[in-house]
Amino acid sequence: MASPEIDALTQALARLPGLGPRSARRAVLHLLKRRETALAPLVLALQAVEARLSTCEICGNVDTSNPCAVCTDPRRDTSALCVVEEVADLWALDRSRLFPGRYHVLGGRLSALDGVRPENLSIDALIGRVAAGGIDEVVLAMNATLEGQTTMHYVADRLGDFPVRVMQLAHGMPVGGELDYLDEGTLAQALRARRPV
Incomplete structure (x- = not known):
């Protein structure tokens, strides 16, 4: 059983895309084991981004x-x-x-x-x-x-x-794609966008 703070960190990481509860626990354990080399720099980076984060008034980036x-x-x-x-x-x-x-x-x-x-x-x-x-x-x-x-x-x-x-943007067959694995919509678009060799 982890402390409420470590549990809160695990839950926060589990909400990130691509991380579930198990992956979040592994990430937290990694951060805790490497406090000086992993956890401290991560905390500093998050604080710096949080303090300066803004949306570009021109493009929306x-x-x-x-x-x-x-x-x-x-x-x-x-x-x-x-x-x-x-x-x-x-x-x-x-x-x-x-x-x-x-x-x-x-x-x-x-x-x-x-x-x-x-x-x-x-x-x-x-x-x-x-x-x-x-x-x-x-x-x-x-x-x-x-x-x-x-x-x-x-x-x-x-x-x-x-x-x-x-x-x-062009649509169709991806580079390295195999016809057998493509869906019908992708194949149809690839055929419509055909061009000379």
Whole structure:
């Protein structure tokens, strides 16, 4: 039996994505065994992030500075904008280092069932950024779900009045994927997006 403080730490870690009660207990035991090398630096890092955490007023990214590091990076192409649903999507795309431009986080996706309407997302802020000028291309990087595609079409319609190229991510067969393991929707999209060899 652990003390209430250790039990509270275990419960807090168990609420994190990818960690259940057993994994959280193992993580806590690891932290306790390595107090100086693991626990103390983790506590300091969490306190520093908690004290400085903010949401970027330009793109909606979460960072310890406002505007965020992506928006203030002078090497970024300011004429290209990638629109994503969530901060996790921004981080995943930016980790690839394949998109040279800047980002805009909508803060979710349209969903009638969940009561998420256009005014609940940062679509008006996106339109404001495009209307201000200087953006030539907008890449709509929405998830390939019904709600994601609905959001993409809605945003594309709203951007139709501006002189920008509106693009979407390609869908289809993943690199290293085997046909036998792909679902019918992915196969259908791959066939529709076929191109010459």
